[in-house]
Amino acid sequence: MESPSRARYTFGRRSALRLFALAPAAVALTTACTPTAEEPDPLLAAATAARKDAALAEAVARAHTGLAEQAGEVAAARKAHAQALQREIDRMNPPDPDKPPSVPDPGPQQAPASAEQASAALAEALRAAKDRLGGMVPALPPYRAGLAGSISASCACLLEVLS
Numbered sequence: 001m002e003s004p005s006r007a008r009y010t011f012g013r014r015s016a017l018r019l020f021a022l023a024p025a026a027v028a029l030t031t032a033c034t035p036t037a038e039e040p041d042p043l044l045a046a047a048t049a050a051r052k053d054a055a056l057a058e059a060v061a062r063a064h065t066g067l068a069e070q071a072g073e074v075a076a077a078r079k080a081h082a083q084a085l086q087r088e089i090d091r092m093n094p095p096d097p098d099k100p101p102s103v104p105d106p107g108p109q110q111a112p113a114s115a116e117q118a119s120a121a122l123a124e125a126l127r128a129a130k131d132r133l134g135g136m137v138p139a140l141p142p143y144r145a146g147l148a149g150s151i152s153a154s155c156a157c158l159l160e161v162l163s
Contacts, residue, residue: 047085
């Protein structure tokens with residue numbers, strides 16, 4: 001007589017069918033969490049925008065002494081955002097030393113002529129970053145969603161600094 005515990009571990013036709021039925025779902029879950037080589041990393045645009053915003057804030061700080069302190073805070077925070085995003089991009093897609101960096105240098109930025117326009121330009125850049133990153137959160141894997149959400153919240157706080 002066969003022991004009941006041994007019968008429990010046999011691999012029958014039903015078990016095989018269940019396994020094969022779940023395989024497409026497992027593949028879909030694992031591929032959904034990592035960007036493929038064909039599609040760009042969703043954080044790439046956010047990192048590029050963060051570098052551009054930092055350069056704009058530095059230009060505003062140099063051109064408008066009344067906004068220098070606030071613009072300096074924005075520049076420092078957006079540089080930190082760009083670095084955090086770049087680290088995450090590089091973690092998922094290790095950089096090729098023979099290719100240029102994935103997040104290009106934005107180059108020098110020109111500050112708007114008046115302090116009011118400069119403050120409005122910084123506020124608009126922060127608002128756009130907050131909305132872009134906040135909108136990404138539901139589609140990202142948990143760690144990346146946390147990063148995007150915290151940077152979005154930081155941009156919301158920086159908007160208060162400019163007020």
